[in-house]
Amino acid sequence: QVCTQVPYRCYSTPGVGQVQVDMNSETGVATVRLNRPPVNSLNLDVLTELGIALEKLDADRTCRAMVLASAVPGIFSAGLDILEMYQSTPERCVAFWRALQDAWLGLYGSRLVTMAAIEGHSPAGGCLLAMSCDYRVMADGKFQIGLNETRLGIVAPFWFEDVMLNTIGHRETEKALQLGAMYSAQQALSIGLVDKVVPLAEVMPTVQGELKNWLQIPDAARVITKTSMRKQVLDRLRSQKEKDAQFFADFIGRDSVQRSLGAYIASLQKRKS
Numbered sequence: 484q485v486c487t488q489v490p491y492r493c494y495s496t497p498g499v500g501q502v503q504v505d506m507n508s509e510t511g512v513a514t515v516r517l518n519r520p521p522v523n524s525l526n527l528d529v530l531t532e533l534g535i536a537l538e539k540l541d542a543d544r545t546c547r548a549m550v551l552a553s554a555v556p557g558i559f560s561a562g563l564d565i566l567e568m569y570q571s572t573p574e575r576c577v578a579f580w581r582a583l584q585d586a587w588l589g590l591y592g593s594r595l596v597t598m599a600a601i602e603g604h605s606p607a608g609g610c611l612l613a614m615s616c617d618y619r620v621m622a623d624g625k626f627q628i629g630l631n632e633t634r635l636g637i638v639a640p641f642w643f644e645d646v647m648l649n650t651i652g653h654r655e656t657e658k659a660l661q662l663g664a665m666y667s668a669q670q671a672l673s674i675g676l677v678d679k680v681v682p683l684a685e686v687m688p689t690v691q692g693e694l695k696n697w698l699q700i701p702d703a704a705r706v707i708t709k710t711s712m713r714k715q716v717l718d719r720l721r722s723q724k725e726k727d728a729q730f731f732a733d734f735i736g737r738d739s740v741q742r743s744l745g746a747y748i749a750s751l752q753k754r755k756s
């Protein structure tokens with residue numbers, strides 16, 4: 484196992500944790516892999532683990548960069564675990580949302596160079612995680628990426644919207660969010676939602692190659708620049724975290740939203756059979 488070799492260090496037990504972290508102390512690059520089969524849906528536990536992992540990496544002075552990837556073939560992340568939003572309690576909804584907020588604040592506000600290796604589908608919350616990195620490489624082929632929330636009868640919150648706006652601009656975001664659009668890798672590339680599209684086997688090598696460019700830049704100057712670019716969006720959520728969590732719990736609890744989610748879950752199951 485890669486983790487037992489020097490100079491790798493693990494923050495989680497390989498093959499066990501739902502968020503696996505391999506830290507290469509020689510290069511200063513950590514690889515964080517989501518590991519919640521079958522689709523890496525993000526529940527309270529995974530989001531809490533992810534938030535803690537990001538915090539630890541940020542505090543590790545030997546760490547300069549992080550690659551966000553998946554341990555599950557064919558999937559980057561299916562987004563938020565729909566079962567956290569369906570027939571849940573208001574208390575659980577608030578706790579779930581806080582964990583998402585904290586994980587996102589840790590990722591979007593990270594001092595590290597962050598790269599998304601998108602080796603599979605990446606809807607909704609998966610797209611948010613990818614967009615929150617500094618750079619995205621996606622596998623060509625059948626995989627799709629996008630914020631499809633409206634298709635579930637739910638609404639991407641203002642901070643998902645802010646991140647998309649900063650990634651692909653106002654006009655594309657308006658269309659993408661209203662339609663709940665899912666894009667192929669090539670379409671995503673054409674609107675700037677991802678930075679590079681390569682064959683599946685080339686995703687990781689391409690990320691490693693790109694990292695070399697980013698790591699040539701002195702950290703302090705890059706971090707000040709990144710912070711200045713992202714501060715406004717981060718502060719907008721930081722200043723209203725509780726209000727945002729309460730809004731989510733209230734919205735999700737509506738009968739009409741529960742009905743839409745129920746129908747969407749049924750459609751996912753039907754697609755399988």
Ligand SMILES: CCC/C=C/C(=O)SCCNC(=O)CCNC(=O)[C@H](O)C(C)(C)COP(=O)([O-])OP(=O)([O-])OC[C@H]1O[C@@H](n2cnc3c(N)ncnc32)[C@H](O)[C@@H]1OP(=O)([O-])[O-]
Pocket residue numbers: 521522524557558560561562563564565566604606607608609631632635637638639640751752755
């Ligand atoms: C306001 C809030 C903002 C919201 C943000 C979000 O992220 S909203 C999230 C929006 N996300 C979406 O709309 C994504 C919906 N998912 C998909 O479109 C597809 O699963 C896929 C394309 C990701 C993978 O296709 P594939 O053919 O490889 O896999 P498959 O389809 O066969 O699924 C396997 C099993 O996983 C289950 N399951 C799947 N996703 C979720 C989930 N998010 N959660 C929970 N469970 C999920 C699925 O039901 C099935 O369960 P079963 O029957 O075995 O008990």
